Amino acid sequence: MKIGELARETGCTVETIRYYEKVGLLPKAMRSQENNYRYYSQKHLELLLFIRRCRALAMTHEEIQQLLQAREEPDNSCISINELxxxxxxxxxxxxxxxxxxxxxxxxxxxxxxxxxxxxxxxxxxxxxxxxxxxxxxxxxxxxxxxxxxxxxxxx
Known part of the structure; x- marks a missing residue:
């Protein structure tokens, strides 16, 4: 999906999506060879929704980054999540x-x-x-x- 579609699906602005990519909260999107458009996957959608829920709880980018890291290591202890x-x-x-x-x-x-x-x-x-x-x-x-x-x- 293109960035506009991702924005509509998540309720984020295009600028916010680009910003989250820039600061590393959201992985960079694939780019089309012919027009250089960004294309996003279902994983981007899921991550962006997760980030939005964290932001709704007034979490900082650093806290969100820690939670995203914990999601990538599902077999690790959740003590750091509880402490956060x-x-x-x-x-x-x-x-x-x-x-x-x-x-x-x-x-x-x-x-x-x-x-x-x-x-x-x-x-x-x-x-x-x-x-x-x-x-x-x-x-x-x-x-x-x-x-x-x-x-x-x-x-x-």
Whole structure:
């Protein structure tokens, strides 16, 4: 199948498929001699669907690469897979805590202004302008790599 067909089958964009090939998550496609079009196999389709499911779980490319490697070695122990998922779950839990703190801060802001004023008299802007604001929880540098987190963790 051509790249457009693969894109339709998986819900990926053509650019994403090319990117996954470039970074090595997806094997390079065969190319036609006459027109240089990429042609993908059923294996490409299965791998791309697997990658999409992992991305839906906010896994990094490095984590996905580890899982893909484990799929290629089906007789090996799955302990590394279990550890990877346990670590990822901790990152997700840390992100949830960050989001809950953010929610609290936004609630505080929202409560500063309950009616329409001029911008000069807006309680929200005044609160954001305060130099010493004991209501804010300063974001902690987290080891989270989950999308949207403040600090991305890279394995060495």
């Amino acid at each position: 998922i346990a670590e990822h779950l901790e990152h997700v839990r840390a992100r949830i805590e960050e989001l809950q703190a953010l929610e609290s801060q936004l609630e505080i802001l929202r409560n500063q202004c309950h009616s329409v004023h001029t911008a000069r008299d807006c309680g929200i802007l005044k609160k954001l302008d305060e130099a010493d604001n004991s209501d804010w929880q300063t974001p902690k540098a987290s080891n989270s790599h989950v999308e949207g987190s403040r600090c991305h963790h890279k394995k060495g």
